[in-house]
Amino acid sequence: MSAEHGGGHGPELAPIIKAALPFLHSIPDTVIYTWIVMAFIIGVAFLASRKMEMLPRGWQNILEMTVDGLSKMIEGNLGKKSRKVVPLIITFFIFILCSNYSGIIPTLKPPTGDLNTPVALALIVFFTIHVIGMMEKGIFGYWKHFIEPFPLMLPLNIIEELAKPVSLSLRLFGNVMGEHVVVAVLFMLVPLFVPIPMQMFGLFTGTIQAFVFTILTIAYLTNVMSEHH
């Protein structure tokens, strides 16, 4: 179930790149768009950290603001132990934000609009939660919470854990993909000016969804890292 059908949306970059570089022909389109987003993020990070100054300006200022604000928020929720998850969560935020925004550039498709990318991110979150839970409370102490408050709750608890990655990934995928399809349909009906408000709304949703993914990850981690459960 890929995002191929939203189409009718002008030319796309991935087939052009594949025609120019034939050895890439077996790589899925989404991976190529992911590489473009990665190149953008790496480029910005390089520009920002090439000559750092005490008084930040330009790119360095933007990055410092993002990282500082997010790590304060994470530390407010998780306390002192937050240091080992801060890099992961901020990386997710920046990557999801940039992928969502890449959808408004003509010829690009947002990588998060393909179900594979959100599922990969959600699976990373899923395993991180369990591994960090076991590191915090010990293996037995962690798995014990599946049979609390009493053993009959075991199936419900397992379903709850499995629903986390499903809802995380489907929420991100549905929002980005839905917005992309709506813009494509508007573009098909009225090509001039009419899709612009919807695209601006898409920018708003993209920010909100990146933020929600981050907040929910923090909330799940708070559950397993807090002492009293």
Next chain:
Amino acid sequence: MELVQAASVLAAGLAIGLGAIGPGIGQGTTAGKAIEGIARQPENSGDIKTTMILGMAIMESLAIYALVIALILLYANPYKG
């Protein structure tokens, strides 16, 4: 074959249409309550806004499930043969 296609299109429309009702009502209630809270205590607006957006996003995912099911019915229908 054509019957399956017609039924799929109808079902996709019904799925997203009916699935949008519940989250719509819920989000309306949430936004109204949040505005009441901000009007009563403007100094707490930051907290209220964050909580409201988080709650709304969780409601939103119900509508998104309906959308995903509608998209599956239209584009990845297993019964189309």
